Amino acid sequence: MAKPTMTLNGKLVEFDPGQTILEVATQNGVEIPTLCWLKDATPTGACRICLVEVKGARTLVASCAMPAGPGMEVSTDTPQVHTSRRLNIELLLASGNHNCLVCEKNGTCKLQALAYQYGISDIRFKGQTQQYATEDSNPLIVRDFSRCILCGRCVQACNEIQVNRAIGYGYRGAASKIVTSGDQPYHLSDCVFCGQCVEACPVGALTEKKAVGQGRSYELKQVRTTCPYCGVGCQMLLHVKAGKIVKVTAAQGPSNKGRLCVKGRFGYDFVHSPERLTTPLIKENGQFREASWEEALGLVAKKFKEVKKEHGPGAIAGLSSARTTNEENYLFQKLFRVGLGTNNVDHCARL
Numbered sequence: 001m002a003k004p005t006m007t008l009n010g011k012l013v014e015f016d017p018g019q020t021i022l023e024v025a026t027q028n029g030v031e032i033p034t035l036c037w038l039k040d041a042t043p044t045g046a047c048r049i050c051l052v053e054v055k056g057a058r059t060l061v062a063s064c065a066m067p068a069g070p071g072m073e074v075s076t077d078t079p080q081v082h083t084s085r086r087l088n089i090e091l092l093l094a095s096g097n098h099n100c101l102v103c104e105k106n107g108t109c110k111l112q113a114l115a116y117q118y119g120i121s122d123i124r125f126k127g128q129t130q131q132y133a134t135e136d137s138n139p140l141i142v143r144d145f146s147r148c149i150l151c152g153r154c155v156q157a158c159n160e161i162q163v164n165r166a167i168g169y170g171y172r173g174a175a176s177k178i179v180t181s182g183d184q185p186y187h188l189s190d191c192v193f194c195g196q197c198v199e200a201c202p203v204g205a206l207t208e209k210k211a212v213g214q215g216r217s218y219e220l221k222q223v224r225t226t227c228p229y230c231g232v233g234c235q236m237l238l239h240v241k242a243g244k245i246v247k248v249t250a251a252q253g254p255s256n257k258g259r260l261c262v263k264g265r266f267g268y269d270f271v272h273s274p275e276r277l278t279t280p281l282i283k284e285n286g287q288f289r290e291a292s293w294e295e296a297l298g299l300v301a302k303k304f305k306e307v308k309k310e311h312g313p314g315a316i317a318g319l320s321s322a323r324t325t326n327e328e329n330y331l332f333q334k335l336f337r338v339g340l341g342t343n344n345v346d347h348c349a350r351l
């Protein structure tokens, strides 16, 4: 059956029923700017940046939330659309304290990028909203409400992407704020510190605390890797400066689809810990001394043989690690079952 069609900037295009105007535009190479739209979450139409003209409609419509319809005539790049987007960007900038010089998001902020794209240098409106104090009382996430544009992406990320349901909209009008239950600080709320809200925030309202002051985005090298914590295999990006991890963000992977948990996102301190074991240690007379891998493994093999000879293979047990790969765990149980002759093998499936 033939697909329905609509007109996009004067060109006839096909679409699948259920697609939004934004999706149809994107698949046809037409860029419509967005702030609140979040992949894999229900569109909210909150920021009004993606407004487009639809012939016959009374007002401009939010393309992220409006389904495409057969015969629709959509224009994404008219003077009215531009004027409206500029006004909305200006209002968002006026709604808080947007001093980009000291903002962690400088260089990757979507609001800053839009202000640049639309040539906005002067803000005609001042002091539109109530200011809340920055929340800095937990070790992982800083919430700067003066930079929040109430786009709601953090709420979508928490409630729909991670399904933690820890935050929502609170209060009304100029006092509106993203709140936890009872408007408690994150560390006293249902928040599990997965950090998905930080990842979703398009501006500098939510920041990884350990990354503050550690480097601008253009100074950081991104290294894609697999989370070392458990067997799910989440894909992540290490943001590295001078050989040191500054922060971790999620990458799209088949098992995590852009998500991370608190361990993967924030638990990287061990990498640079001075207490980290980097060589095997052998205990002699109550004291540890450094040893080569050859010496240490030779000693373990010798002890296994002695225990097996004296007490039988049932006296030996092995506990493997969730941090190793499936293949390594397979080899581990093979070693114990076939090599040492015992079925006493287990695995710390949780960390």
Ligand code: SF4
Binding pocket: 097, 098, 099, 100, 101, 103, 104, 105, 106, 107, 109, 110, 111, 112, 147, 203, 204, 205
């Ligand atoms: S949130 Fe964006 S626009 Fe606001 S100060 Fe930070 S970089 Fe600038």
Ligand code: SF4
Binding pocket: 157, 158, 159, 162, 164, 165, 166, 167, 186, 190, 191, 192, 193, 194, 195, 196, 197, 198
């Ligand atoms: S850190 Fe995770 S649980 Fe906490 S508010 Fe953000 S998305 Fe929700």
Ligand code: SF4
Binding pocket: 147, 148, 149, 150, 151, 152, 153, 154, 155, 178, 197, 200, 201, 202, 203, 205, 206
């Ligand atoms: S904290 Fe960030 S993501 Fe959440 S509403 Fe404010 S600007 Fe949007």
